[in-house]
Amino acid sequence: MRPNKDLGMAFTVQIIHKTKEFFIEIGDLSYFAIRFFKQAVRPPFEFKELLKQCYQVGNRSLLLVMATGFIIGLVLTLQTRPTLIEFGAVSWMPNMVGISIVREVGPVITALICSGRIASGFGAELGSMRVTEQIDAMEVSGTNPFKYLVVTRILAATLMLPLLVIFGDLIALFGSSLVEFTKGNVSFRLYFNTVFEALSYGDLVPATIKSFFFGFVIGLTGCYKGYNTGRGTAGVGIAANTAVVMASLLLFVVDFIAVFVSDIFYEL
Amino acid sequence: MSEVKEKIVSTVDAGTTREVVVRLRDLYKSFGDNKVLNGFNMVLHKGENLVVMGKSGSGKSVMIKCLVGLMSPDSGIVEVLGKNIVTMDQEDLDELRSDIGFLFQGSALYDSMTVRENLEFPMRRHKGRFKGVNDTLPLVREALENVGLAHTMDLMPEELSGGMKRRVALARAIILKPKLILYDEPTSGLDPITAKEIIGLMRSIQKKYGTSALIITHDVDCARVISERMVLLVDGINYAEGTYEELVAATDPKINAFFKK
Numbered sequence: 001m002r003p004n005k006d007l008g009m010a011f012t013v014q015i016i017h018k019t020k021e022f023f024i025e026i027g028d029l030s031y032f033a034i035r036f037f038k039q040a041v042r043p044p045f046e047f048k049e050l051l052k053q054c055y056q057v058g059n060r061s062l063l064l065v066m067a068t069g070f071i072i073g074l075v076l077t078l079q080t081r082p083t084l085i086e087f088g089a090v091s092w093m094p095n096m097v098g099i100s101i102v103r104e105v106g107p108v109i110t111a112l113i114c115s116g117r118i119a120s121g122f123g124a125e126l127g128s129m130r131v132t133e134q135i136d137a138m139e140v141s142g143t144n145p146f147k148y149l150v151v152t153r154i155l156a157a158t159l160m161l162p163l164l165v166i167f168g169d170l171i172a173l174f175g176s177s178l179v180e181f182t183k184g185n186v187s188f189r190l191y192f193n194t195v196f197e198a199l200s201y202g203d204l205v206p207a208t209i210k211s212f213f214f215g216f217v218i219g220l221t222g223c224y225k226g227y228n229t230g231r232g233t234a235g236v237g238i239a240a241n242t243a244v245v246m247a248s249l250l251l252f253v254v255d256f257i258a259v260f261v262s263d264i265f266y267e268l
Numbered sequence: 269m270s271e272v273k274e275k276i277v278s279t280v281d282a283g284t285t286r287e288v289v290v291r292l293r294d295l296y297k298s299f300g301d302n303k304v305l306n307g308f309n310m311v312l313h314k315g316e317n318l319v320v321m322g323k324s325g326s327g328k329s330v331m332i333k334c335l336v337g338l339m340s341p342d343s344g345i346v347e348v349l350g351k352n353i354v355t356m357d358q359e360d361l362d363e364l365r366s367d368i369g370f371l372f373q374g375s376a377l378y379d380s381m382t383v384r385e386n387l388e389f390p391m392r393r394h395k396g397r398f399k400g401v402n403d404t405l406p407l408v409r410e411a412l413e414n415v416g417l418a419h420t421m422d423l424m425p426e427e428l429s430g431g432m433k434r435r436v437a438l439a440r441a442i443i444l445k446p447k448l449i450l451y452d453e454p455t456s457g458l459d460p461i462t463a464k465e466i467i468g469l470m471r472s473i474q475k476k477y478g479t480s481a482l483i484i485t486h487d488v489d490c491a492r493v494i495s496e497r498m499v500l501l502v503d504g505i506n507y508a509e510g511t512y513e514e515l516v517a518a519t520d521p522k523i524n525a526f527f528k529k
């Protein structure tokens with residue numbers, strides 16, 4: 001009986017401790033976000049570095065996003081086909097796949113891919129700069145490292161993610177239309193016409209706004225983890241790793257809030 | 269212990285009327301329970317080469333980071349070039365920092381930039397002074413020539429050896445012709461011959477530009493060659509001060525420990 005009780009006790013203590021840590025972390029992250037907004041609006045602006053980071057973000061993830069998008073479109077269509085045929089509703093395929101990709105699947109999958117790619121990249125980059133004192137060196141030479149490294153990266157992720165999502169969506173729709181073309185003899189033209197007719201602003205606008213937030217969350221967590229890396233090279237690995245975990249978790253939270261909010265707007 | 273310290277301090281300070289460049293008074297800094305600095309005092313005069321020696325982990329890097337405002341001390345006074353670092357606002361601090369060169373322990377070259385971009389980075393703040401791209405080139409070349417690496421201008425840091433990196437970092441530290449240079453372990457991790465080269469460069473730079481230098485090291489040979497005066501950092505305080513010869517001759521076991529072969 002006793003060991004069990006102790007175990008339960010230890011478990012409870014552990015949970016309380018973890019919960020406390022979690023809230024402290026959220027607090028620190030919020031503080032980091034506030035610092036970002038404060039610095040982002042204050043000149044001087046690092047345009048050149050921002051462009052470079054935008055290029056890096058796009059370059060790093062474009063191929064992966066396209067590959068995943070294509071496969072998702074393909075699989076989604078292949079798997080729903082039998083069911084739709086059963087109901088005699090296979091002509092609704094473009095509408096169904098189009099809407100689910102544009103509204104939910106495209107943004108979420110793209111964001112998850114990017115959190116693995118971009119958040120971990122930022123975490124590792126800034127982490128190794130911190131550990132090797134490059135961030136200190138910047139500060140000593142009179143350049144604000146937060147502005148130069150963090151603000152540019154978060155902005156780049158925020159601006160680029162919607163573009164990546166659009167790319168991912170288009171490729172996914174292409175993958176889907178490929179199935180319809182080969183299996184159902186639907187021409188590409190007809191397919192895409194149907195999709196674009198089915199989509200309304202009510203589908204596109206919330207998805208795009210959501211993508212901006214996804215980008216922000218990815219950039220923020222990656223930079224937060226990297227910028228606050230602990231001492232020693234082990235810290236870099238931990239930063240990259242935890243950045244991905246945290247970004248993915250927060251993405252779902254943001255997604256939930258976004259769906260909730262856009263639902264309210266639909267009611268109106 | 270205090271007797272030795274008193275004696276040595278008095279021989280050094282006697283008759284010194286030189287201008288003070290850095291003054292640290294009663295510096296305290298701790299990380300949690302780890303008390304690193306416990307009332308550290310130090311003065312660096314104009315044009316002087318001062319060596320601070322201490323064991324690994326004794327807080328040398330912490331001290332030098334407090335000196336440029338990268339860390340703030342728990343308490344104490346940090347005066348650099350006549351200004352109080354601790355109470356300064358960011359703008360003034362950045363301005364002051366352009367008069368300070370800092371050589372980091374691990375070189376700290378920006379690894380996403382070429383050697384030239386690394387050297388141009390400290391000039392970013394002074395856009396008014398360096399308008400055109402070609403404006404900076406002579407300065408970059410001069411700084412690289414000073415360390416004998418003019419041919420590496422377009423290489424990336426990863427293409428350089430450890431000793432070359434250290435030299436490029438030295439060039440970057442002196443590019444704005446600072447009044448004060450801080451060296452954090454300039455010779456650590458280098459073979460004795462390369463270390464000697466770096467020490468030679470430090471001396472020639474000082475001769476050429478007449479800078480004051482604070483050198484942190486645990487390399488006794490480096491200290492012997494370059495120091496005019498030394499401070500030993502033990503247990504978070506300035507345990508002893510004096511010239512190399514004075515400290516070698518001291519009988520205190522904690523001082524002796526530094527010079528035993």
Ligand SMILES: Nc1ncnc2c1ncn2[C@@H]1O[C@H](COP(=O)(O)OP(=O)(O)OP(=O)(O)O)[C@@H](O)[C@H]1O
Nearest residue numbers: 299302304322323324325326327328329330331373
């Ligand atoms: N940012 C920090 N957070 C927590 N502890 C720190 C931090 N920086 C330094 N310390 C601690 O302060 C002490 C002194 O560190 P410091 O880097 O100044 O040593 P050092 O004298 O430069 O040693 P070395 O010769 O190895 O470079 C160490 O115990 C270290 O663990």
Ligand SMILES: [Mg+2]
Nearest residue numbers: 328329373452
């Ligand atoms: Mg050190």
